[in-house]
Amino acid sequence: MANKFxxxxxxxENVVYLDNSATTQKPLQVIKAVENFYKKFNxxxxxxxxxxxxxxxxxxxxxxxxxxxxINAKSSSEIIFTKNATESLNxxxxxxxxxxxxxxxxxxxxxxEHHSNLVIWQMVAKSKGATLKYIYxxxxxxxxxxxxxxxxxxxxxxxxxxxxxxxxxxxxxxKKFAAKAHExxxxxxxxxxxxxxxxxxxxxxxxxxxxxxxxxxxxxxMGFGVLYGKKNLLENMQPFLRGGDMIEYVEEQATTFAxxxxxxxxxxxxxxxxxxxxxxxxxLNSIGxxxxxxxxxxxxxxxxxxxxxxxxxxxxxxxxxxxxxxxxTFNIAEVHPHDVATILDAxxxxxxxGHHCAQPLMNFLNQNATCRASFYFYNTKADVEKFLDAIxxxxxxxxxx
Amino acid sequence: xxxxxYTELIAEHNQAKENRRTLENPTLTERGHxxxxxxxxxxxxxxxxxxxxDAAFVGQGCAISQASTDMMIELLxxxxxxxxxxxxxxxxxxxxxxxxxxxxxxxLEDAAALKNICNMPARVKCATLAWHTFxxxxx
Ligand SMILES: Cc1ncc(COP(=O)(O)O)c(C=O)c1O
Ligand SMILES: [Zn+2]
Numbered sequence: 001m002a003n004k005f006x007x008x009x010x011x012x013e014n015v016v017y018l019d020n021s022a023t024t025q026k027p028l029q030v031i032k033a034v035e036n037f038y039k040k041f042n043x044x045x046x047x048x049x050x051x052x053x054x055x056x057x058x059x060x061x062x063x064x065x066x067x068x069x070x071i072n073a074k075s076s077s078e079i080i081f082t083k084n085a086t087e088s089l090n091x092x093x094x095x096x097x098x099x100x101x102x103x104x105x106x107x108x109x110x111x112x113e114h115h116s117n118l119v120i121w122q123m124v125a126k127s128k129g130a131t132l133k134y135i136y137x138x139x140x141x142x143x144x145x146x147x148x149x150x151x152x153x154x155x156x157x158x159x160x161x162x163x164x165x166x167x168x169x170x171x172x173x174x175k176k177f178a179a180k181a182h183e184x185x186x187x188x189x190x191x192x193x194x195x196x197x198x199x200x201x202x203x204x205x206x207x208x209x210x211x212x213x214x215x216x217x218x219x220x221x222m223g224f225g226v227l228y229g230k231k232n233l234l235e236n237m238q239p240f241l242r243g244g245d246m247i248e249y250v251e252e253q254a255t256t257f258a259x260x261x262x263x264x265x266x267x268x269x270x271x272x273x274x275x276x277x278x279x280x281x282x283x284l285n286s287i288g289x290x291x292x293x294x295x296x297x298x299x300x301x302x303x304x305x306x307x308x309x310x311x312x313x314x315x316x317x318x319x320x321x322x323x324x325x326x327x328x329t330f331n332i333a334e335v336h337p338h339d340v341a342t343i344l345d346a347x348x349x350x351x352x353x354g355h356h357c358a359q360p361l362m363n364f365l366n367q368n369a370t371c372r373a374s375f376y377f378y379n380t381k382a383d384v385e386k387f388l389d390a391i392x393x394x395x396x397x398x399x400x401x
Numbered sequence: 402x403x404x405x406x407y408t409e410l411i412a413e414h415n416q417a418k419e420n421r422r423t424l425e426n427p428t429l430t431e432r433g434h435x436x437x438x439x440x441x442x443x444x445x446x447x448x449x450x451x452x453x454x455d456a457a458f459v460g461q462g463c464a465i466s467q468a469s470t471d472m473m474i475e476l477l478x479x480x481x482x483x484x485x486x487x488x489x490x491x492x493x494x495x496x497x498x499x500x501x502x503x504x505x506x507x508x509l510e511d512a513a514a515l516k517n518i519c520n521m522p523a524r525v526k527c528a529t530l531a532w533h534t535f536x537x538x539x540x
Contacts, residue, residue: 338438338463339407342524346403354438368461369439397403398464399412 005378008283016349016383021166021194021327021356021374023216026276030219033279034272045271046245046262056271063274064261070281071192071211072202073228077260080227080234081269085193086116088212088227089160091240091264092189093120096210096229097158099238100187103129105157108186110135110143110172111364112165115357117191117212121160130157136364141168141317148177156186163195163206167356167372168317169300169327171199178207187233193217197376198296198325200289203228215273219280224273227264234260241266292377296326299375303328303384312395316365326375329356332391335398337369343397347390405517406524407464414468414511420475422457433534435526440466444474444534451482463527465518470531472512477535486539489532495519496529 006012008027017025037059043052045060061076068076082088097120101107107121111134125132133151138144143161152159159181163174178188190208195201197218203211208228215224229237239246239257246266248256257263284292301321307313312333317324332340337353344351352372355362362369373387427445434441440462447455456478458470473492477485492509494500498519506513518528 336461336463336467338440338524338527339465342521343403343407368441397407399407399409 003378003380009378012378014348016379016386018373018375018379018383018387019350019352020197020376020379021169021217021372022352023222024197024219024376025378026219026221026280027283029283030221030276030279033275034221037272037275042271044268059278060269060271060274063278066278066281067226070201070285071196071228072204074204075231078228078231078234080229080261080264081274082212082225082227083223083270084216084225085191085212085214086225088210088225089117089120089189089191091227092210092212092229093124095237095240095264096187096233097121097124098127101125101128101130101157104155105130106151106153106155107132107158107160108135108148108151108156108181109133109160110162111137112143112168112170112358112361113160113162114166114191114193115359116193117160117162117189118360121158124158131155134360140319141165141170142320142323143172143177148180152180152184152186154184156181156184158189159186160189160191162191162193163201164198164325164327165317165358165361166194166327167329167358167361167370169194169325169329169374170317171195171323171325173323174206174208182207194325194327197284198289199293209233215277215280218277219283220277221273224270224277226277231260234264239263239266243267245269287377293325295377295379296375297321299379299381299384300324300326300328302381303373303375303387306384306388307391310391313391316367316370326379328373328375329370330373331367331370332394334400335394337371339398340371340391340394343394344387344390347386347393349387349390351387402520406521408514410511410514411464411468414471415464417471420457420471421459423459424455424457429538431534431538433530433537435462435466435530438463438527440527440530442466442470442531442534444470444531444538446477446538448482453477453480453482453485458531462530463524465515465524465527466530469512469515469528472510472515473531473535476510476512482539485535489535492532493529493536496525 009025041055043056045057064079065076068079135147181188187209189210192213196213211228216222243266304318314331316329341353354369424445428448429446432443442460456474515528
C-alpha cells in the first residue's frame with residue numbers, strides 16, 4: 001500500500017528515515033507556512049502599528065493560543081516561546097531553580113534524562129550547594145518506583161523527569177510521580193521533547209509545574225521551542241534574558257518588565273518558526289494521536305518481533321510494549337554501533353548511533369554506545385522491512401561468520 | 402563503496418588481539434577519544450634511544466578506529482621516532498586526500514587500506530584518532 005503521507009514529505013522518497021527522535025521531517029504544509037510568512041507577512045512583530053507588523057504579531061500570538069490548546073494549558077500567557085527544549089529547561093534552571101534552591105536541598109532527576117535535563121541540574125546543585133540525586137531503572141527499563149519513593153523527601157525541591165526517554169522510548173507515569181513530588185512540596189519539571197510529538201499531552205492533567213518541548217521533533221522547524229509554566233510560578237520569576245520587547249518602562253537605572261509571556265521573550269522572536277509550528281499542529285491534529293499511536297505501535301511491534309528472531313541482536317527497553325513509543329534501541333553482537341549505522345546508511349537506511357545525549361544512561365546500561373531506530377507516523381512496514389534486510393547484512397559486511 | 406571500507410584486512414586488524422595489551426614501564430602513554438562517537442584508545446610506547454622498541458594499545462570503539470590503531474602500532478613498532486612521526490603525517494595527509502599516489506603510500510603498509518575513508522566524512526575522525534593521539538604523545 002502506498003504511503004498516504006508520502007506526497008507531503010518528498011524527502012522520504014530517497015531514504016528510509018528512522019531517526020525521528022533526533023528530528024522529524026517537515027511536510028510541505030509546514031515548509032509553505034514558513035515561505036508564506038516571509039513572502040507575505042514579514043515584519044517585526046509587537047513593534048509596528050502598520051498592517052504587516054500587525055499580521056506578523058497575529059501569526060505569532062495565534063500560534064501561542066494554538067499551542068496552549070494543544071497541550072491544554074489554562075491560559076496562553078503560560079506559553080513561552082524559546083529556541084528549543086534545551087533553552088526552555090535552561091530558563092527554568094536559571095530563572096526559577098537558582099532563585100529557589102538552597103544549600104542542603106535536593107534535586108531529584110532520573111538516570112534516563114537527556115543531557116539537556118541533566119547538565120543544568122548539576123549546575124544548579126553545584127552553585128547552590130544542593131545534592132543531585134538519581135532515580136534508577138528496573139530491569140525492564142522503567143523508572144523504579146521503589147527508588148523514587150526512597151529518594152523523594154521533604155528536602156526534594158526539584159523533581160525533573162522526562163515524560164518519554166529518547167533512548168528507551170518508555171512512557172513514564174508523570175502524573176503519578178508528580179502527585180507524590182507535590183506532596184513533599186517539590187516543583188515538577190517535565191521534559192516533553194519526546195512525548196508531545198507522539199502522544200496526547202495534557203499539562204493540567206499531568207500537573208506539571210513546567211513542561212518543555214521542541215518544535216523540530218514534531219514536524220516544526222529547528223530553532224523553535226516551547227516552555228509551559230504555571231502562571232503563579234512564572235509571575236514570580238526574574239527574566240532569563242534581558243533587552244528589547246520584554247520591558248514595560250526603561251529608565252536610566254531601572255526597568256520594569258512586561259507582563260507574561262513577553263517578560264521571557266527578549267529580542268526579536270522567530271515568527272517563521274511560529275508559523276511552522278502552527279501548521280505542524282494542524283497537521284498532527286488532522287491525523288489525530290489515536291492514529292499516530294496506532295501506526296507507530298504497529299511498526300514498533302513488528303520491528304521488535306523480527307529483531308528478536310536474530311540471536312545476535314540485543315534490545316534495550318523492548319520487553320513491555322504497552323507504554324512505549326516507536327523507539328527501538330539495540331546493538332549487534334561484536335559490531336560497534338557506528339559501523340552498524342554506516343552499513344545501514346550505505347543501504348539507504350538512516351539510524352542514529354552513539355550515546356544519544358544520555359551518557360549516564362549508557363553507563364547504567366553498561367553500553368559504550370547503541371543503535372537507535374525511531375519511527376514516526378509516516379514510516380511504513382516497507383521501511384521496517386528495508387531496515388531489517390539492512391540489519392541482516394551487517395555481520396556479513398563485517399566479515400563475522 | 403562499503404566493500405572498499407570494510408575489507409577483510411580491516412576486519413582482521415579490528416579483531417586482532419596481539420597488540421591489545423599494556424606494557425611494563427612504557428616510556429610514553431596517551432589517551433585519545435572521539436566524544437561524539439565514543440571511540441576511546443590508550444597508546445603505550447616503549448622508546449630506547451631514538452627507537453620505538455615496543456608499542457601496544459587498549460581501548461574500544463568502531464572497527465575503523467580499532468583497525469586503524471592496530472595498523473599504526475604494527476607499522477611504528479621498531480621504527481625510529483622521527484620516521485614514525487613522518488609516517489603519521491603521511492597517513493593524515495592521505496586521509497585528507499592530499500597524498501593519493503599509491504607508490505607514495507606504500508610505506509604505510511596495511512594502513513594504506515584506509516585511503517577510501519576520505520570519502521566518508523562522518524568516519525574520518527575514527528580513522529585518524531590513533532595517529533592524532535600519537536602526534537600529541539610525541540610532541
Ligand atoms: C528527551 C529529550 N530531551 C531534550 C532534548 C533536547 O532537544 P533540543 O535539542 O531540541 O533542545 C531531546 C532531543 O534530542 C530529547 O530527546
Ligand atoms: Zn568511530
